[in-house]
Amino acid sequence: MQDSVGSGRLILSEPIGSTAEVRMEGGQVVSWKNERREELLFMSNKALWKPPKAIRGGITICSIQFANFGSLEQHGFSRNTMWALDSSPSPLPPANSQSTVDLILKPTEExxxxxxxxxxxxxxxxxxxxxxxxxxxxxxxxxxPFSFTVSLRNYFSVSDISEVRVEGLETLDYFDNLLDRERCTEQADAITFDGEIDRVYLSTPTKIAIIDHEKKRTFVLRKEGMPDAVVWNPWDKKAKALPNLGDEDYKTMLCVDSAAIETPILLKPSEEWTGRQEISAVSSSYCSGQLDPRKVLYGLS
Structure with a gap:
């Protein structure tokens, strides 16, 4: 079903040549390349590949919580626990190609x-x-019953953070984690970056566009079941303070997460919650004025 590249790592491959590498530790996607073999996800040049620490980059699933709460570790334990292959993904049909894998995580006694x-x-x-x-x-x-929060932390690879804009979060309320979770309202026509940002945007649309002017590439993030979106970049001072992030790494990364944070998801016994996230990378010449970002975002013709 998939190609193994060593202990606990799998390569998913698609006929046209795009691939994804998945790490069983944390159920983490650590690489996603298009058919031209271009890496689309950011990975820190100081990433620590030693369990049980999560790797700084790729896509991580943060749950049972996102943020610090009580005795639980930051962002929960799903991102640094060993997952297993799931042989019974019902009600989803069994994966029958090299381009799909099903994983499962059950809590340990610890x-x-x-x-x-x-x-x-x-x-x-x-x-x-x-x-x-x-x-x-x-x-x-x-x-x-229990309730939980969840975030899919997406580290996008960008050319230069100062040349990136995020469309789709205009006019929305957000919690600003740099201001002790103060609730604010987005005033800008689009989010651009000239300093540290750590925000949880609330009741967001199902589509968000991350437009990279220099690379002439737009990431289109579509999501279901996760109404919030986290936007994070540590900028220079915070980057230098993080041991698993290079001093200059902040310039070529941006996190835009699919999340359910403001209102925890409540599950009664036997109930199941399902989310969905789809990322596509499309070539764009927006920086030369030929791409209207509204068409990317809302499918306008």
Missing amino acids: DQKTWPHKFELRLRISVVKDKLTLIPRMRNVDNK
């Missing part, structure tokens, strides 16, 4: 000491043509 609930967290990862799709599913297999 996990349940800090979060005493039984669950099954599933993740389908597919690469098809120019699209990378992740379908996370959380099932409550406990005898009591």
Whole structure:
């Protein structure tokens, strides 16, 4: 079904040549390349590839929580726990190609000491043509309800953060984590970057565009079941303070996450939540005025 490239790592391949590399530790996508073999995801040049620490880059699934809360570690434990291949992804059809893999995470006894609930967290990862799709599913297999938050942390590779704009979050409210989660309203026509940013945008649309002027590339992020979006770049001072991020790495990365944070998802026993995220990378000549970003965002003709 997939090609193994060593202990705990899989390569998904698509006939036209695009690939994704998946790490069983954390269920993390650590590479996504298009048919021209161009890397589309950022990976820190100081990334620590030693478990149980999460790798700084790619796409990570952060759950049972996103942020610090009580005795749970920051961003939960799903991103630095060993996942397993899921042989029963029902109700999704079984994966029958080299371009799809199904993973599952169940809590260990150690996990349940800090979060005493039984669950099954599933993740389908597919690469098809120019699209990378992740379908996370959380099932409550406990005898009591629980609530959780989740974020798919997407590290996009960009040419120069100062040449990037994000469309689709205009006029929305957001929590500013640099101002102790103060609730603000986005005033700009688009988000551009000239300093550190750490925001949780609320009730966001299903499509968000990340436009890279210099590379003439637009990432189109489509999501379901995750109403919020996190936008993060550490900028220079924070980058230097992070041990697993190069001092200059902030210039070529941008995180735009699909998330459910403001309102935790409540699951009763036997209930299941399903989310979906699809990322496509399209060539654009927006910097020469030939691409109207509204067409990318809303499918206008």
